[in-house]
Amino acid sequence: MHYRSQRRSVLFAAPGLVIGALAVGAAGGFSVSPAEIIALIEKPHLLVAVLFIGAFAGITVEQALSRVRRQAWRAKNRSRWQEGPPTNIASGPWVPTSIPNSPKRPDAAEQLRIVMGSSFTIQPLLNKSEARVFRELDRLVISCNPTWQVMAQVSLGEILRSKDANAFSCINAKRVDLLLVDGNCQPRHAIEYQGGAHHQGAAAARDAVKKEALRRAGIGYFEVVAGQTTPSDLKRLVDKLVDKPELPKCSSR
Structure with a gap:
């Protein structure tokens, strides 16, 4: 009776085992005949071993196919990734791009090496039109007050200071064409020469920045316009801006 009940339980489980064997065999790429399955049913331990081997083989084959x-x-898609991210954001794929770091400023030794390997030429401080205005302005200023001087192409970073680092960076590299300084080398008035190409591009905006910074520092700002400012106009401007020298006081007896 015990043998019959065990045989009956195996027979009842046979349909499930058959289905499992067929499924595992199909997954592993094996063909199993019905006669072989019936023979395995008679030996359950062999059937379990076959199921295990079939499952392992199926997983291995599936992993290989996936690889x-x-x-x-x-x-197939290697060329797309080697070309880099597209310029159009809508076309994708969206690959994060790193922002390049700003180049590190070379130290003094590296700067010397770079300079020694380069060549330099002289560049005039003023163009011809600016030079004519400079000579005439310098003559008028000295004749009005010999202690005053006219400086050319002066950097605003050398005559202005600000506690605001951002504000100072806005004017540090900017220059004025001509600068009038008094006998104590104090900047008093800036004079900009406006040539024919002055109003091209962003020149007017740059001049507005310089003018406002100078105004806030208490330095005057005036313009000499090519083709409009005459020598007499320039003389009147100098007489207005330059302080007259103090006359020596006579000692009383």
Whole structure:
């Protein structure tokens, strides 16, 4: 009776085992005949071993196929990734791009090496039109007050200071064409020469920045316009801006 009940339980489980064997065999790429399955049913321990081997083989085959498909996809799309991210954000794929770091400023030794390997030429401080205005302005200023001087192409970073680092960086590299300084070398008035190409591009905006910074520092700002300012106009401007020298006081007896 015990043998019959065990045989009956195996027979009742046979349909499930048959289905499992067929499924595992199909997954592993094996063909199993019905006669072989019936023979395995008679020996349950062999059936379990076959199921285990079939499952392992199926998983191995599936992993191999997945690896092959993944390699084929990478080979097909390698050119897209090597070309870099597209310029149009809507076209994708969206690959994060790193912001390049600003180049590190070379130290003094590196700067010397770079300079020694380069060549330099002289560049005039003023163009011809600016030089004519400079000579005439310098003559008028000295004749009005010999202690005053006219400086050319003066950097605003050398005559202005600000506790606001951002504000100072806005004017540090800017220059004025001509600067009038008094006998104590104090900047008093800036004079800009406006040539024919002055109002091209962002020149007017740059001059507005310089004018406002000078105004806040208490330095005058005036313009000499090519073709409009005459020598007499320039003389009147100098007489207005330059302080007259103090006359020596006579000692009383």
